[in-house]
Amino acid sequence: MVVSPLVLDLVQRVSAAASGSTVEIPLGNHPPEGADTVRAWCARTGNELVAVRGDVAVVRRGRAPDPFAGLAPEQVPGTRLWMYTNFDCNLACDYCCARSAPRTPRRALGLDRVRRLADEAVDAGVAELLLTGGEPMLLPDIDELVATCTTALPTTLLTNGMLFRGRRLDALRRMDRDRLALQISLDSADPERHDAHRGRGSWERAVAGIRLARAEGFRVRVAATLQPEQAHEGEPFREFLDSLDIARHDQVIRQVARRGLADTGVELTVDSLVPEVTVTSDGVYWHPVGADHADQLVTRDLFPLATAIAEVRGRFAEDRARATAAAQWFPCA
Numbered sequence: 001m002v003v004s005p006l007v008l009d010l011v012q013r014v015s016a017a018a019s020g021s022t023v024e025i026p027l028g029n030h031p032p033e034g035a036d037t038v039r040a041w042c043a044r045t046g047n048e049l050v051a052v053r054g055d056v057a058v059v060r061r062g063r064a065p066d067p068f069a070g071l072a073p074e075q076v077p078g079t080r081l082w083m084y085t086n087f088d089c090n091l092a093c094d095y096c097c098a099r100s101a102p103r104t105p106r107r108a109l110g111l112d113r114v115r116r117l118a119d120e121a122v123d124a125g126v127a128e129l130l131l132t133g134g135e136p137m138l139l140p141d142i143d144e145l146v147a148t149c150t151t152a153l154p155t156t157l158l159t160n161g162m163l164f165r166g167r168r169l170d171a172l173r174r175m176d177r178d179r180l181a182l183q184i185s186l187d188s189a190d191p192e193r194h195d196a197h198r199g200r201g202s203w204e205r206a207v208a209g210i211r212l213a214r215a216e217g218f219r220v221r222v223a224a225t226l227q228p229e230q231a232h233e234g235e236p237f238r239e240f241l242d243s244l245d246i247a248r249h250d251q252v253i254r255q256v257a258r259r260g261l262a263d264t265g266v267e268l269t270v271d272s273l274v275p276e277v278t279v280t281s282d283g284v285y286w287h288p289v290g291a292d293h294a295d296q297l298v299t300r301d302l303f304p305l306a307t308a309i310a311e312v313r314g315r316f317a318e319d320r321a322r323a324t325a326a327a328q329w330f331p332c333a
Helices: 005-015 034-045 111-123 142-152 166-173 191-198 202-215 228-243 305-329
Strands: 022-026 048-053 056-060 080-084 128-132 155-159 180-185 219-226 251-255 278-280 283-285 297-299
Touching (some): 005 034, 034 048, 080 111, 111 305, 128 142, 142 155, 142 166, 180 202, 191 202, 228 251, 283 305, 297 305
Parallel strands (some): 080 278, 128 155
Antiparallel strands (some): 048 056, 278 283
């Protein structure tokens, strides 16, 4: 049996490489169908043709690990799409990662862009839309924004729950209870502890908002941001949320992140976060916690959305591949 020089070159170079690493195979001295030969050889031998760049084939020894292995389905990048509808807020929480406050410029995403994002999200494989801010209920067209999203996909609206009155209550009542969940912020069963970070009277109004939303027939999630000294309050707080008829799987409790206005908390970086594609009026970001921070900007181009999602997924896959390779070269003792 005659073995082509290209196959011999492949065997020699790939067998000398570490598992998971890549090697370059020159194709210049081989027939034009050399790339097809490499592709067929890789398929037979369990190796991976990564790319063909001009007259060079890049081959990985073995197969790249699945970068999304071990992630829950909802954690796979691109499954959920976050939209910052605006950045202004009726509160000035002292740990806000988006640096929102009453005088913060609105920087609204706007109905036209929300509509296009929702439409493109369906084709891009997104399963859920999340609208956040700032405080989205400040927007005069919030009911139209929500309707645009719920028509396309199941949607969650994040709010502090304090503005459900007058025309805003009317807007809330026009929203689709079957396709919309409300995520309302409440940080403690203790009014004083909550108000210390969000403003006097905010606890009472947030609890009233939760009760009103439940009475109106909405699914309500409650999201709490706990300070380090509140670590022991988890279970008593959950029992309080039980009394508000909030299902356990709708009780979201997390630690404060050292981002935005917070000078203490958990350090959350691109390297430590599983990305959740996040869109603002300024661009596409790695994660909602970093949506006002240059280090988490992925691209200034919001459209096409599928391209932005592919960029986030690609970067995450590359980061995981590098981490896996490093672990193989430098295993823990």
